[in-house]
Amino acid sequence: MHRFSKHLLKSSFVPFLPGAILIILLFSLDYVQLQLVEKFLLFAAFIIVPLVIVLLKYDDKNTSQRMIYTAIKRFHFPAALLALASVMSSTMWGWQGIALPGALSLGWLVLTLLLGVYGIMTIIVHKGKIAEWAIGAGLVYFFIGGLWFTLYQYQWTVFQATPATHALSSIHFHFSSAIVPIFIGMLGRIMTKRSWYPWIVVVDIIGPILIAIGMIVSKPLEYIGVALFACNIVIYTTYLLTYLKRNPLYKRASVFLVLSCLAFYTVIVISMFYPLLKRRFALTILDFIPVYGALHAFGFVLCGLVGWVYMASSMDARRGKLAYENR
Template sequence: MKPLMVATIPGGIITILIFFLDYFRLQLVDKFLMFAAFVIVPLVILLLRYDEKNKHQRVIYAALKLLQYPAALLALASVMGSKTWGLGSTAIPGTLSLGWLLFTFLLGIYGLTVIVNRKGRTEEIAIGTGLVYFFIGGIWFTLYQYQFDLFQAKPTTHALSSVHFHFSSAIVPIFIGLLGRVMTKKSWYPWVVAVDIIGPILIAVGIIFSKPIEYIGVTLFACNIAIYTTYLLGYLRNGSVQNKSSFFLVLSCMAFYTIVVVSICYPLLKNMFSLTIHDFIPIYGALHSFGFVLCGLIGWVYIIDSLKEKYNKEQQE
């Protein structure tokens, strides 16, 4: 698929270099943020559809496609300024991060247009909210790069909040919204969307102010993902989805279930092999970002592309 290749190959190469070249000297959290900027967001843009009759939405979509790569490069320059080039004590990294902040602001505006133009359809509210959460992730990224101590939270907390909103908070509502577009609507679906909207906020508030609130948010969010993956696997069994789409979506679901299993086994593994939570963070991060998120996005991109082809054929006939 040409759009998929164009969107991911350059960013994928840059991401591989960031993860494996010692030159960059970035922390793991910075690497995952760059993975979001160069790979995850371009795939999300491929999933978006705009109303041809809506000039404002069409212009914003064109701007997103045009500005994504320059904004990602500015984000990379920002983290390299603070970690690689030794400019962390200056305002330069923060200033460079404003490019990504403005881009995520555009994503958020586009998300609001999705919610408004679709006249309150539940699945579109989920997708639009996910796009808005990218903007919140951009805010946390800029706070992190400026090294602000907001709400008495350290910059490291801002970095974790940014990762949270660039991955789980933004992606899960989008996934559930996409599922809502193709599934037969169920009475429980609006409740799942509601939890998807509230859950990330609870987690973010909990990270800064209260661990119990964070645990509640994480539990609700994890239950929602379990509902999504279980229903999705059942939907894929019907055989109405292409093999390529099914392959990646099944991998995405399996990555989530693997995270659950690892989490349950963590106390046992910790005692058996003298491991700490820091030893598991790369495992959790890789399974979630490369497994659940990346494979899920690729699968949904293939589905959206096949639906477009089917629609175009019907129009021609």
């Protein structure tokens, strides 16, 4: 079982290593003069999405689903490179006045479209499994994030929203909107049935839409969406921590999942003390954005995805061992 588990983990993490190296260079080299929002978008393209792909399941008997999954795996890295070229061409190479950055971004839009199609197929195939609905909805939200990214790269104004708003909306859908439903779907795969779980999934699907609409037309609507979404994450993290305490078998997964939960709670604490810190140290919201972004992207999202990959690999290894012993 140990050897089988190691093989699963190696096959899970190796594909995203080239992207990880690129992201480290983008965040560390002074030569790369990208905006922070663009760096996080590329972080999502090269790190977050391939880890999500590892968590996807498909039915071997479903030819269409298997073909879409294969296309996603093969096209992901070229699409991420096109996203990188799109951002570099508009920010560093002085081509922002022409359509080339937008045209290059279409590669990433196609990849997110494939993810969205796969998400819809997941919902259709698993009609009675609410956890798979959550994962499918998260994949659809990646496509919406891809749309906002393309609008940002074309520098178009839509619904009186500026390109800067498009970039923030793309970040929102690549991280929170897509990832939280996937996390809650992964939790649904391992938890016992709870009467409240379907309501969590419903709120998880509606919340991002409220936030996105609110960002453009109504601040109160945005606040309602954020409050609902935050409450959902509190329920998810609380139940997950309880589950991990009762099931100490998944040690590596537990380390990363606990770190993910702690990162979320740290964001909450900093938000609560923000007014006091602002007055005492003469800080502005711009000083806190990198902190919030790092805690959310590297803490909650990245650690959470790594933890769920470990969890899925461990559970697959256990099922493989049981199948071998029952032959």
